[in-house]
Amino acid sequence: MTDALRFVDIAKEHLDDVIRVRSRSFGPLAAANREEWIKDAQEFIDDGRYVGVAAGDEVVAAARIWAFEQWWGGRKVPMAGIASVVVSPEYRGRGVGSKLMRGVLARSIEKGLPITALYPATTVIYRHLGYEFGGGRYRFTFPAADLRSLGGKDVSIRRAGAADAGRLLELVAQSNSAALVNGPLVWAESKVAEWLGDEDNFGYLADDGFVVYNWDDGDLCVDEIIAGSEATARALWATVGSGSSIATNVKAYVVPNDPVHLLVDREADKQAQIQRWMLRMLDAPAAISGRGFTPGASLEVDLELEDAEVAGNNGRWHLSVAKGSGALTASTGSGDALRLGARGLAALYAGTPLASLRKAGLASGGSTGADGAIDSAFAGGTSYMLDFF
Numbered sequence: 352m353t354d355a356l357r358f359v360d361i362a363k364e365h366l367d368d369v370i371r372v373r374s375r376s377f378g379p380l381a382a383a384n385r386e387e388w389i390k391d392a393q394e395f396i397d398d399g400r401y402v403g404v405a406a407g408d409e410v411v412a413a414a415r416i417w418a419f420e421q422w423w424g425g426r427k428v429p430m431a432g433i434a435s436v437v438v439s440p441e442y443r444g445r446g447v448g449s450k451l452m453r454g455v456l457a458r459s460i461e462k463g464l465p466i467t468a469l470y471p472a473t474t475v476i477y478r479h480l481g482y483e484f485g486g487g488r489y490r491f492t493f494p495a496a497d498l499r500s501l502g503g504k505d506v507s508i509r510r511a512g513a514a515d516a517g518r519l520l521e522l523v524a525q526s527n528s529a530a531l532v533n534g535p536l537v538w539a540e541s542k543v544a545e546w547l548g549d550e551d552n553f554g555y556l557a558d559d560g561f562v563v564y565n566w567d568d569g570d571l572c573v574d575e576i577i578a579g580s581e582a583t584a585r586a587l588w589a590t591v592g593s594g595s596s597i598a599t600n601v602k603a604y605v606v607p608n609d610p611v612h613l614l615v616d617r618e619a620d621k622q623a624q625i626q627r628w629m630l631r632m633l634d635a636p637a638a639i640s641g642r643g644f645t646p647g648a649s650l651e652v653d654l655e656l657e658d659a660e661v662a663g664n665n666g667r668w669h670l671s672v673a674k675g676s677g678a679l680t681a682s683t684g685s686g687d688a689l690r691l692g693a694r695g696l697a698a699l700y701a702g703t704p705l706a707s708l709r710k711a712g713l714a715s716g717g718s719t720g721a722d723g724a725i726d727s728a729f730a731g732g733t734s735y736m737l738d739f740f
């Protein structure tokens with residue numbers, strides 16, 4: 352049944368097939384949303400980032416590749432965000448998803464994207480292909496009344512709309528590069544403008560920060576908040592909290608070390624939500640040179656990389672880190688190098704300590720005496736994303 356399957360580019364005429372597979376995978380696509388779905392799909396088709404597997408003329412599996420950038424060590428690294436991975440039920444469990452994902456990896460490399468990330472509905476298939484947990488999307492819940500009283504009344508803020516998209520991106524870039532942030536996505540300015548232009552989202556802008564929030568099931572929910580100073584943080588959170596006469600709670604997509612946890616008197620609800628995402632290197636030298644590293648860290652170490660799916664990552668490499676930048680170059684060394692597979696490399700890149708990787712069987716060899724220095728180079732704030740894709 353799976354012999355004659357081939358990897359294909361999704362074209363407009365395949366979209367009925369894709370919708371059929373998608374409905375069987377994620378639930379029905381409401382008729383009211385069909386047009387919007389097709390418009391979104393076309394953007395991926397136009398740029399060769401909607402791929403699939405066909406049996407004869409029929410598409411039986413498909414996936415989208417977002418061309419994002421992702422902050423690592425305060426620098427933006429181009430990233431292939433994999434989404435809408437679906438296989439028709441009668442073809443599942445026969446290697447079709449793996450064939451599709453191998454094509455996805457190859458296409459992402461052709462597109463010059465050195466890393467890839469995804470939110471897994473099931474981890475097994477992605478682990479087999481070299482993905483490993485890279486971070487989480489955290490959502491905390493605060494009593495709205497606690498935020499209302501945070502102050503910041505001297506800070507002037509105004510409503511933000513689609514025309515402020517560029518300014519928001521600037522504020523995010525300033526904040527994320529200064530804080531050497533790990534993980535968040537960079538969306539195209541047009542998408543940020545769409546988000547701000549949506550009348551169900553409420554954006555407010557200060558000189559050095561902004562907040563965007565909306566209603567969520569009777570609560571308020573903060574999609575993103577950036578504040579360059581304590582006063583602005585207080586003012587923006589208090590603006591959201593001003594809804595406390597109607598909304599009991601404010602949910603917020605913020606990282607565990609966000610300053611809000613240090614500003615509110617009471618801790619966030621213990622039922623925080625975390626959605627984990629997985630990461631993979633597609634071009635290890637470009638992934639290393641594209642990111643930032645801990646500024647004071649200095650490293651000269653050999654790595655032996657073994658990657659069953661991406662041949663270009665294989666072999667012995669020399670990793671140098673100095674002055675906040677890194678380089679991975681082919682090595683001729685012969686001593687005992689730190690050995691990592693694709694999963695170990697991804698997890699290390701995301702700041703997982705080598706002691707954990709060794710205990711999970713994802714790293715071996717080298718000198719454990721050097722582990723601390725390697726960990727420090729890759730370490731940083733908790734890696735996170737604010738958005739699901």
Ligand SMILES: CC(C)(COP(=O)(O)OP(=O)(O)OC[C@H]1O[C@@H](n2cnc3c(N)ncnc32)[C@H](O)[C@@H]1OP(=O)(O)O)[C@@H](O)C(=O)NCCC(=O)NCCS
Pocket residue numbers: 376377435436437438439442443444445446447448449450470471472473475476477479
């Ligand atoms: C998840 C999905 C894409 C996998 O496709 P598939 O063609 O069945 O995958 P493969 O046959 O290539 O399986 C690859 C590996 O993943 C495992 N796997 C696949 N689906 C799994 C599941 N739901 N739970 C646990 N393991 C799973 C397989 O057992 C296999 O591992 P093995 O070689 O050790 O046995 C497919 O089941 C699907 O479309 N599901 C519904 C939509 C969905 O969840 N999409 C994923 C969004 S991230």
